[in-house]
Amino acid sequence: MRSGLVSDSMKNEQNGAAYPLVLDVSVVAPVYNEVESIPHLLEAIASVFADSELSYEIILVDDGSTDGSAQLLQQQAQIRHDLKVIILRRNYGQTAAMSAGFNHARGTKIVTLDADLQNDPADILMLVAKLDEGFDMVSGWRQKRQDKALTRLLPSKIANWIIRHITDVRIHDYGCSLKAYRAELVADMNLYGELHRFLPALAYIEGARITEMPVRHHARRFGSSKYGLSRTFRVMMDLLTIAFMKKFLTRPMHVFGLLGLVSMTSGGVIGVYLTIVKLVLNEDIGNRPLLILAVLLVVTGVQLFCFGLLAELLMRTYHESQGRPIYRIREVITKNVK
Numbered sequence: 001m002r003s004g005l006v007s008d009s010m011k012n013e014q015n016g017a018a019y020p021l022v023l024d025v026s027v028v029a030p031v032y033n034e035v036e037s038i039p040h041l042l043e044a045i046a047s048v049f050a051d052s053e054l055s056y057e058i059i060l061v062d063d064g065s066t067d068g069s070a071q072l073l074q075q076q077a078q079i080r081h082d083l084k085v086i087i088l089r090r091n092y093g094q095t096a097a098m099s100a101g102f103n104h105a106r107g108t109k110i111v112t113l114d115a116d117l118q119n120d121p122a123d124i125l126m127l128v129a130k131l132d133e134g135f136d137m138v139s140g141w142r143q144k145r146q147d148k149a150l151t152r153l154l155p156s157k158i159a160n161w162i163i164r165h166i167t168d169v170r171i172h173d174y175g176c177s178l179k180a181y182r183a184e185l186v187a188d189m190n191l192y193g194e195l196h197r198f199l200p201a202l203a204y205i206e207g208a209r210i211t212e213m214p215v216r217h218h219a220r221r222f223g224s225s226k227y228g229l230s231r232t233f234r235v236m237m238d239l240l241t242i243a244f245m246k247k248f249l250t251r252p253m254h255v256f257g258l259l260g261l262v263s264m265t266s267g268g269v270i271g272v273y274l275t276i277v278k279l280v281l282n283e284d285i286g287n288r289p290l291l292i293l294a295v296l297l298v299v300t301g302v303q304l305f306c307f308g309l310l311a312e313l314l315m316r317t318y319h320e321s322q323g324r325p326i327y328r329i330r331e332v333i334t335k336n337v338k
Contacts, residue, residue: 024054025128026107026183029115030097031060033067036222037117038076044121046082052125059084059101060115064091077333085333095196100329102186111180119178120216127180127213136185136208139171139200140178140215166243167201171212174200178215194238201242252315256308260301267297 027045031038042058049056062070062085070087077085086100098112109128113119123140130138145156156175163174174197181203189202200210248255271294274285285291 023057023107024109025049025056025124026059026101026105026110027056027121027124028059028061028098028101028105028110028112030063030094030101031065031069031073031115032063032091032094032097033065033069034115034222035065035067035069035072037115038069038072040117040221041115041121042076042080042083044117045124048121048124049082054125054128056082057084057106058082059086059105061086061088061097061101063088063093063097074333077335079335081335083335086329087331087333088329093194095191095194098196099191102191104332105183105186108183109180110183110186112177114177117221118218119176120218123178123213123215124180127178127215130211130213131180131182134209135211136182137200137203137210138180139173139210139212140176141171141173141212142176142217143172143214145217163198163201163239166239167198167204167246169200169204169210171200171210173212174198176215195242198238198242201246205246252311253308256304256311260304260306260308262301263297263304264301267294267299267301270294270297 029041034041038060041060045056045058058080060073060083062073073085073087077083084104086104088097088100101112102110109131111124111127113121113124119140127138127140156173160172160174164170177196179199181199185203185206185208188206189199191199191202195202203210244252244255270290274288274291274294277283278285
């Protein structure tokens with residue numbers, strides 16, 4: 001059970017009403033300095049569900065905004081019955097903000113999108129309907145992106161190509177925030193670092209059925225983009241993490257043990273050769289760099305083998321223990337149901 005379900009189902013002491021435990025759809029959007037976009041975003045999402053029979057909620061997570069977004073969200077939460085606002089203590093990043101939204105979502109289906117209005121809320125119901133065809137995750141594909149070619153489109157195409165070939169999850173647009181998930185899928189995924197962009201790969205590790213759909217994409221109307229080339233290093237490091245998790249999450253000894261064995265064997269072979277040179281050929285080996293290499297390979301091999309054993313223990317802890325959240329919430333605001 002995701003955290004937040006119990007508290008949301010508690011009775012309101014003032015009016016005796018109970019919050020509904022389960023909704024059809026939760027729409028989650030991280031917010032960072034998007035004060036101008038927020039009113040338009042709320043109205044656009046509400047209009048999508050106005051003619052639908054689906055019950056829904058909007059969860060906006062303020063990730064340490066400094067432009068008045070948090071204050072505006074607090075005001076909106078007091079007048080809107082469909083809005084829940086989560087305000088984080090500081091800027092933790094998009095991954096943590098999305099994780100906070102997931103943990104407080106009550107929908108059986110969860111849809112994520114950016115708060116900058118570049119994702120079109122009108123596509124939400126289309127993604128939700130696709131989930132009903134038996135998929136666990138539906139990823140948006142921005143076929144006609146309205147971004148700068150050199151700083152956004154080109155790096156994105158390169159990154160998507162690399163990610164596809166490393167993770168073996170064949171979708172075109174990993175960076176699109178507009179995605180739909182079954183709630184039980186995201187409940188099993190713990191997010192750290194910049195892993196929000198690798199959610200399809202994490203879902204694949206969990207055995208999810210994944211598909212993608214073309215979605216609309218608009219030019220930014222307000223503010224400036226929070227993304228840039230500075231994230232490249234962090235993304236690459238998280239990609240290596242995903243690649244390791246995909247292949248060796250439950251068997252890290254297979255990679256560390258193999259590398260350690262190769263290293264120790266190589267060092268041992270070199271050591272035997274030097275021993276023969278010393279004892280049989282009676283040559284001096286004390287000043288040979290090969291001797292240092294042999295010692296280094298043996299020591300490195302032992303260390304890698306020990307790392308493998310420690311990683312095995314850590315993986316067991318990872319699977320068997322309750323994970324701590326990667327964020328700290330200052331307050332959760334929701335309108336009382338009457």
